[in-house]
Amino acid sequence: MNFDFSDDLKQLRDQARRFMTERCTPAVVRRSLDGQETYAADLWREIAEMGWIGAAIPEEFGGAGLGYEGLCVLAEEMGRAVAPVPFGSTAYLAAESILTAGSDAQRHEYLPKLADGSLIGCLALSEGSGNPEPSAIHARVVGGRLTGAKWPVADGGIADIAVVVAIDEHRQIGLFVADLAGVRRRDLQTLDPTRNHARLDFDATPVQRLASGGGWGSVQRVLDRAAILFAFEQVGGADACLQMAREYAQERFAFGRPIGSFQAIKHKLADMYVALELARSNAYYGAWALGADATDLALAAATARVSATEAFHLASKENIQTHGGVGFTWAVDCHLFYRRSKQLGLGIGSAPFWKNRLVDLLETRNVA
Amino acid sequence: MNFDFSDDLKQLRDQARRFMTERCTPAVVRRSLDGQETYAADLWREIAEMGWIGAAIPEEFGGAGLGYEGLCVLAEEMGRAVAPVPFGSTAYLAAESILTAGSDAQRHEYLPKLADGSLIGCLALSEGSGNPEPSAIHARVVGGRLTGAKWPVADGGIADIAVVVAIDEHRQIGLFVADLAGVRRRDLQTLDPTRNHARLDFDATPVQRLASGGGWGSVQRVLDRAAILFAFEQVGGADACLQMAREYAQERFAFGRPIGSFQAIKHKLADMYVALELARSNAYYGAWALGADATDLALAAATARVSATEAFHLASKENIQTHGGVGFTWAVDCHLFYRRSKQLGLGIGSAPFWKNRLVDLLETRNVA
Amino acid sequence: MDFNDTKEEAAFRADARAFLTANAERRAGARPVLRQSGVDAEAVKRCKAWQAKKAEAGFAGLTWPKAFGGREASPILQVIYNQEEDAFVVPRGLYEIGLGMCIPTMMAYANPEQLDRYVKPALRGEEVWCQLFSEPAGGSDLAALRTKAERDGDDWVINGQKIWTSGAHLSDFGIIVVRTDPNKPKHEGLTFFFLDMKSPGIDIRPIHQMSGARHFNEVFFTDVRVPDTQRLGAVGQGWKVSLTTLMNERLAVGDVQRPEVDDLVELARKVRIDGKPAIQNGAVREKIAEWHARSQGLKFTRFRTITALSKGETPGPENSIHKLVNASKLQDIASYGLDLMGAGGLVVDDDLAEAYAMFQSALLSSPSSRIAGGSDEILRNIIAERVLGMPSDIRVDKGKPFNQVPTGKR
């Protein structure tokens, strides 16, 4: 058994961490926070040039062919840096949808452009409040034309194409690709301004159906796979919070001693660490399952997602608490993680959704 | 507003506390724990002589007519002392059932004897696993004769009469009184040997129906009222645990200082205290609602029950934790409370049952 | 137990209600009153007008001595007035600290001429007061303050920085505790003053919070002169005076924060899980039940406190329970409400957000609730030490000259 990333991938991780530390500084993130830019376009270009967007896309479709473990390693670093770029929307959602559900022609049409950064992708699933479920899908495709409102769509305001979940003439769920040029969009204000979110109003927009993207199962499959990659982003974010809290607790004094010498703070950090390590281990198993296309991929995904959501939520809120008063100021970076934690935690279905799914899968497994 | 017990009742409480401290020592409790006696019969006789069993029973039925606040005050002291007597079964369940659902004749027949201790009562509701619900009742009364198995029945092995929940010829739920002389019984081993529990096998046992004891509503009404009294016992038990933990934390040293000076212990005790105070306040409101027969009695009961169950569970397990190694020995008294916490917590429906009921009632209230 | 008013209480309640009905608008609808961004110029006007009206009618400073414009009423009447006022829309946020903490401290330490000069204008809302205690290096260790005052003739000269001062930019006067002898142990070298917030050398900068709010300030002092006559208490007795102020803080009861449990029930009727209203889901129900039990427990704990107050007892640090439980509950309810909304929970646009965006708003404001005015950790310490009698934490700075106590990089 070898339950660790290869040395090559560890090198990739170190390289990504160095790069992000240097190029994706808090100042860069704050440009999006303060509304000076919608996303970090320069950073995005550099990320594209390094081939990271297409890390898991096979070389024949213009990707780097590093496999899913490579994409996982990169996802963790995106999370650690609170990167204000459409990495997840493009790589985990749009590209993955097309890769797993598209025809060969569709793959050749879109994947190379997603991989090289010339197209930004997104997934248009939600139609307002509520977790993903088939009965909440009302957007409809008739005669190859899509009509309906999707919101919020992460990166929907900056994406070139969207993979849209909609019902067809036969009231069947399908995955459709839409070119967003000409689609009416409106940027939304959200809890996390460092990621673009938009409302897309489709009005007889021409779309093409992803070849095998039929039924809710195909949507769930996209969400399952994305959940593992989201989990790595969440683990990266949680780790960053723990490191911030550690440093602060060592350097900040109260009553003549570092606050990290008080058990209230020590035990808080220990709890953050425990949640993080459990989440990391579950994410690792998810990475393996994704790479191996394991039979229990869906259960591994739900498990990783549940752990990672909990770990990042805990770490981001208790990092603020550890910082005390400065922790809830705009000027200190704690809230960037707290916001992102909720953005990632709600984005592809929130904790209750994934807990329920986890038990669905457990029930199936135990019966089988 | 005056949200506190009257001076008279505070005197009764002090008197009860002194009496129980003196007569219901751990040594007495341990006689039941070790199986030397089924319950503390001598103590029970004294309690009866003081008129406590009939505290809330009107004087016309042989009670002390102190009202429900009086019974609440006594319940707290029973909990504090982990009393190995059938107080709850007799006073909160059997007597209350007959008082609220019996005819005048039935009240006159049973209440004076329950009040003066010449009859021990119990409620026979459960038929094995699962929380109370109408579909789980299979015991049946046909032609005034009851057949079916009830277990566990708290104090069923020592009771003279049982109020039994059963279905009648028309498959309607009813409350029936059975004389237990001649009924086949078997004492059960349970988590809390300081309270008797039995299995009762009725086989065409003659019973009389409580006059207005029809439908599940009448059962729920008995449980609601009992829940408030159980809550006071639980508050008493939780308070005792907190006091034990406090004393131990002040007297036990580690690393040259009292363990109560470590924040891990301080904050644990603070959390116990907070849970206890919330539970106490909710129980007080329940006492008022019971005395005033308030329209929101049921919601007050569910709320008090949920808080009190949580507070006693937390206090009893963290009292052990505060004690460290000796805490989990047979010789130290911590486990008496831990066992009783579960006994009281499961007895008339466990936390999930009452949480669900609480929300049922909230929904009704908000609609109304 | 009895939830009814006494005759006197009922009469007072009727008076208060009549006053409010005549002068304010009854609260209607479910939209919560949020105080995200503090009090703007318009709001200041409304606050001042309302306070003047209230003082005129004798509903301000109810428990204060008659000589200062109060009624010398029992605290229970204050509770009754607050209960009644809660049903009306009245402007808030400008006087709580001045009337709740600063003026009571003045009443304990200032001389008769000063009280004559300052108390009534404060009660009528003509002058606004703020409290200058916290410092960047202090945090939970409130007494570890470094702002210093040096004697110069009849004056003291203050240099340093205060932080977390609510309403400093709107205030006419402030109370301040400063270090006058750094060679003494932490609590012994402090002295207490009141000062004119328009004094030269005071620079006030708002703090931008993560929630968007800006009601706290940093206040910088450069050679600010305060006459020795404005000293409250003896030189070196500043900590003792501060405790008087802080004792009053604990008596002040915060606003009800939204979303409350009922808001979650409302939301759970609306959003759906598996095609059915979320309120039918067992997990949602358990959480609602647990929070309801906690809310009610707090409500009835406050009733017990009020009862104690009305019997002339002083409520103890048991009150710390309230903030400790409420702040985390608020954060948890906010987060869970968003979870029920799924991705839609991210949106805060007015026209699209669920429930007036109060869940999102609380997610961002609740972290400050868990810290400001005593962090969760400090409150647990207070409960453990002052209620349960646990020993205090080991104090490595005890008895050490303040300037020799170790400090960190932050």
Place this chain on the structure above:
Amino acid sequence: MDFNDTKEEAAFRADARAFLTANAERRAGARPVLRQSGVDAEAVKRCKAWQAKKAEAGFAGLTWPKAFGGREASPILQVIYNQEEDAFVVPRGLYEIGLGMCIPTMMAYANPEQLDRYVKPALRGEEVWCQLFSEPAGGSDLAALRTKAERDGDDWVINGQKIWTSGAHLSDFGIIVVRTDPNKPKHEGLTFFFLDMKSPGIDIRPIHQMSGARHFNEVFFTDVRVPDTQRLGAVGQGWKVSLTTLMNERLAVGDVQRPEVDDLVELARKVRIDGKPAIQNGAVREKIAEWHARSQGLKFTRFRTITALSKGETPGPENSIHKLVNASKLQDIASYGLDLMGAGGLVVDDDLAEAYAMFQSALLSSPSSRIAGGSDEILRNIIAERVLGMPSDIRVDKGKPFNQVPTGKR
């Protein structure tokens, strides 16, 4: 990442499985193996026979030097053997401490003749060892031990009391740490020995736990003589030697404790809520999901540790996570399972109790899991200090002569 065995590992796994198949019975059915009441005389015989067989076949002491009967195998082979053994019913509970902690300490400190005399008999199960560290006054403060040894000629004379000694009544030998100089600070006045448990003056009394178990003992020492040749390490170096022993404790991995999440799933299919299987209830589902995520997280954390081991890295105190998470999870699952059973959950009679009464049994045994071998609080401290680099707690006893350190009434 790769979950497959290497060629060498696969070959070893096949060997182990062949050995087990030939000599033990495959585990069948769901009834959990509970070790409530320790090891009785019959079980001792079975344990001894099995250990002899295992040693004979070369599956005992896998990682030990060949000179001592081991294979000098990589730790990963030990993991593989354990995985295989888990599928079989084999007697356990007698040798874990001796082979896991005592003999490794001997190997680090005893002389060649002693090793020659003691190691192989221990490996073959002919002699049983126990560990005598904890004392009544110590608790989490392990080094605060008071049992004293005084030099008398070539011997030391031990007086005092140890506690929580697993299997003392079944043991032939023991390792012990005692205070030889109470005038030195706590950690400096200790010395370490091994001794014959049949020595005159040793009195062993079982401790009755709340769960009914009796596998721990109190051990009283009255003028027990131990030759100086049985000292391990220098005089005053006892704490250092103890750390060697304790380091090995952390490497030992506990049994899987039941009920696990799958047991709860099973129960939730069976018991009913509102007439439907409990597993359909949202609240039950959320709890199952959360505990499943935690169980899996622990399982895969162990996989990461095994990977580190097999690369020759030493696993750190990260392992503390395992007990910290598991003990509370066990208590919570037990309690929740009972909640689902309602009043019926109280019953432990064999013929009536749900799920072999394992939930009830765990309710009573889990409190000791949260304490024995490092309490939750100590484990959090270890993680905070050794993994996260937080400063240690303030030590008021630091550097003080042990006999001047304050002690309490308990």
